Amino acid sequence: MNGLVARSNVQRKLLDRSLHEELLFTPQMPTVEHISLKRIFLDARKRGLQIFNLANFLEPTKWSKLTHLYLARNFLMDLPEELFYQAENLEWLDVRWNELRTFPASVKEHASLKTVLLQDNFLAKLPIEIGSLEHLQYLSVSNNPLEFPSPDTLSKCRFNGDLIKYLKRCWDEQSADVPLLQQKEKLKRKRGPKKLAPLRKVKDHTEVICRLRNSGKIKDQIRGEKMLQMLEFEHKLVQSFKDQDVLKKWRDVYKESQGSSTRQDAKYPNLSSILFTNDTHEENWESQKYFTGDIDSAIDELQEELRQSGLSRLGSADPELIIREKSREINTMKNVQKKISYLKQRC
Numbered sequence: 001m002n003g004l005v006a007r008s009n010v011q012r013k014l015l016d017r018s019l020h021e022e023l024l025f026t027p028q029m030p031t032v033e034h035i036s037l038k039r040i041f042l043d044a045r046k047r048g049l050q051i052f053n054l055a056n057f058l059e060p061t062k063w064s065k066l067t068h069l070y071l072a073r074n075f076l077m078d079l080p081e082e083l084f085y086q087a088e089n090l091e092w093l094d095v096r097w098n099e100l101r102t103f104p105a106s107v108k109e110h111a112s113l114k115t116v117l118l119q120d121n122f123l124a125k126l127p128i129e130i131g132s133l134e135h136l137q138y139l140s141v142s143n144n145p146l147e148f149p150s151p152d153t154l155s156k157c158r159f160n161g162d163l164i165k166y167l168k169r170c171w172d173e174q175s176a177d178v179p180l181l182q183q184k185e186k187l188k189r190k191r192g193p194k195k196l197a198p199l200r201k202v203k204d205h206t207e208v209i210c211r212l213r214n215s216g217k218i219k220d221q222i223r224g225e226k227m228l229q230m231l232e233f234e235h236k237l238v239q240s241f242k243d244q245d246v247l248k249k250w251r252d253v254y255k256e257s258q259g260s261s262t263r264q265d266a267k268y269p270n271l272s273s274i275l276f277t278n279d280t281h282e283e284n285w286e287s288q289k290y291f292t293g294d295i296d297s298a299i300d301e302l303q304e305e306l307r308q309s310g311l312s313r314l315g316s317a318d319p320e321l322i323i324r325e326k327s328r329e330i331n332t333m334k335n336v337q338k339k340i341s342y343l344k345q346r347c
Contacts, residue, residue, distance in 0.1 A: 042066055069094065077098075090113055096118070109129075128170045139160060156180055
């Protein structure tokens with residue numbers, strides 16, 4: 001029993017489907033989709049139509065509600081002149097892939113038409129009345145053997161709006177011999193350098209560290225100690241690099257001074273040679289007569305050396321000469337001390 005019921009349901013569905021297809025593809029019964037009470041979309045594509053009559057598709061009372069008309073992929077050679085009077089609120093007209101030779105001039109000053117699709121037809125001329133459409137936004141005329149507008153004009157119309165503007169100029173001048181206005185290329189502005197954002201004032205590290213260390217929170221104190229350690233480490237690292245740079249510069253200067261002329265070295269001796277060179281008198285002192293036992297003459301000589309060291313001071317402001325004299329006095333005092341200690345041992 002259940003099998004018979006299921007079989008009858010399938011047959012009913014197939015019958016409904018066949019009836020729907022018959023109604024759908026019958027030219028006298030078009031597919032009409034009512035979007036709302038005020039708008040009607042009429043879809044009559046792929047119907048094999050050679051002549052289009054709106055009365056065969058819609059009742060005259062509904063012509064004013066027609067807003068979208070789809071007639072693509074048929075065999076239409078022209079459109080009726082009364083179409084645009086009947087469908088006074090038509091906004092979208094699609095007649096692509098037909099065999100249109102002409103387009104009705106009755107489209108003049110249509111109040112609602114916004115889109116007209118005419119591509120892939122046999123149109124040789126567009127009526128200048130298309131330029132009178134105030135609300136026209138899109139016009140497609142590709143793949144048509146057009147003589148007006150000329151192929152040269154169409155090639156120069158880079159955008160769809162350019163062709164619409166051209167047709168509007170033709171309508172204003174009531175002539176088809178209107179030259180196409182060359183659009184001036186927009187000059188790119190030379191942009192200057194970008195303005196940098198104002199620098200923000202950065203807080204001093206010491207202020208932040210002091211604020212964290214003096215805070216009552218333990219976490220802030222720990223953060224302050226870590227920041228202090230990092231700051232000290234950075235200072236030490238920077239100072240080490242500075243020391244290396246200074247040492248390198250000093251070595252370079254020292255090498256240049258060593259490579260200077262011998263005359264300049266004799267005039268300005270090095271500080272190390274002045275401070276760390278022993279007097280020859282100290283080296284040869286033991287070979288002199290003071291070891292022969294003449295103590296009185298040795299004491300007299302010591303006194304003379306002390307007197308000469310006091311008289312040898314100069315009033316020069318040259319630091320090199322001052323250092324030389326000071327080093328000589330130091331060496332003289334050392335020699336006198338050694339001689340006195342030696343004389344004490346002999347006595």
